[in-house]
Amino acid sequence: MLDLGITGVQWYARIPGTIGGAVFNNIHGGTHFISEVVKKVKVLDKDNKIRTLSGKALGLSYDKSRFHDFAEIILSVEFELFRGDAKRAKQVAFEWAKRKSLQPPRSAGCTFKNISNEDKERLDFPTTSAGYIIEHILKMSGYKIGGAKVSTSHHNFVVNDGDATAKDYTTLVKLIQKETKKKLDIDLVPEIIFLGEFWFGNVPGCQGGGVSSTPFEERVVWD
Ligand SMILES: Cc1cc2nc3c(=O)[nH]c(=O)nc-3n(C[C@H](O)[C@H](O)[C@H](O)COP(=O)(O)OP(=O)(O)OC[C@H]3O[C@@H](n4cnc5c(N)ncnc54)[C@H](O)[C@@H]3O)c2cc1C
Structure with missing residues (x-):
């Protein structure tokens, strides 16, 4: 695409995952x-009907879309990209891909x-990075519970250091919180996003695991 001079998605180079x-x-x-360039999405809704939704109808915000709340399957996505500075976009894609690698x-x-x-200003921190808090304030870089470990190179990443279980992972997440x-x-x-019975405890309708329509914060049962 960049070779054709088409730009608009260069910031997402090498982020793992599908378009859905x-x-x-x-x-x-x-x-x-990505919401900046999503024009339309074709979905299969819970009544088995195929519908086309405009980008504006998707409720796209930070880590969020209507798909968290509605049982709809994304079938295809139409993007509105643009001819831009392809040379610059290639550099940006290269830098992001390098960072991801x-x-x-x-x-x-x-x-x-x-x-x-607001919290950054209140605390007079140099950054909004959660990794900064984990490394410099909590000093938990390298901290391990079972096989789950706070990465020593990217402090907002919890890595599987061999044989981590979901419980190791979530216990570490809970401790950091x-x-x-x-x-x-x-x-x-x-x-x-946490999936599975482990997370859903006694929340009605969530016993079987999977994505529920209850907002994440209300679903999590820590103890
Ligand atoms: C190493 C690493 C780096 C990452 N870096 C970034 C980053 O820089 N920026 C960023 O934003 N994210 C990042 N992510 C997060 C992640 O890549 C994205 O959040 C993405 O959603 C994962 O896509 P997936 O196709 O693997 O979805 P999955 O993990 O398979 O699913 C995620 C959710 O999407 C739903 N879903 C998937 N496909 C469809 C569909 N067709 N219709 C309806 N629902 C669907 C699933 O039901 C599930 O609830 C990173 C992840 C990893 C592991």
Whole structure:
């Protein structure tokens, strides 16, 4: 595409996943979101009807879309890309791909969303990065529970250091959240989506696992 001079998705180079997953979670690269270029989406709804939704109807925001709340399957996506500075876009794609290639394998990607600008100002932090908090404030780089370990190179990544179980992973996530709340009065919100009975506890309708229509924060049963 870039060879044809078509730009608009260069910030998402090498983010793992499918187009459906990218729209479901409104993937982002730096300050850019895929929602900027999504024009239409064809979906199969719960009544087995195929419908076309405009980009504006998708409720796309940070890590969020209507697909978190409605049982719809994304069949195809129409993007509105544009002819732009292909040379510059190639550089951007190259830099993002390089950055992605340095991120730890055996992980589910960034564990937590970054904090808000208001919290950054309140705490006088140099960045909104959740990784900054984990490395410099909690000093949990390399911290391990079972086989789940805070990456020593990308501190917002929890990696499988051999034989991590879902419980190891989620216990570590919970500990990071507790420590952050205690030290900074911030609720770190997971960026990853947890699936399975393990997470759903006694929330009605969620016993079988899978994506529920209940917002994530209400679904999680920590203890
Ligand atoms: C190493 C690593 C780096 C990452 N870096 C980034 C990053 O820089 N920026 C970023 O935004 N994300 C990043 N991610 C997160 C991830 O790639 C995206 O969130 C993406 O959603 C995953 O897509 P997938 O196709 O693998 O979806 P899956 O993981 O298979 O599914 C994710 C959700 O999307 C739903 N879904 C998938 N396809 C469809 C469909 N066709 N219709 C309806 N629902 C569907 C699934 O039901 C599920 O709930 C990273 C992940 C990893 C592991």
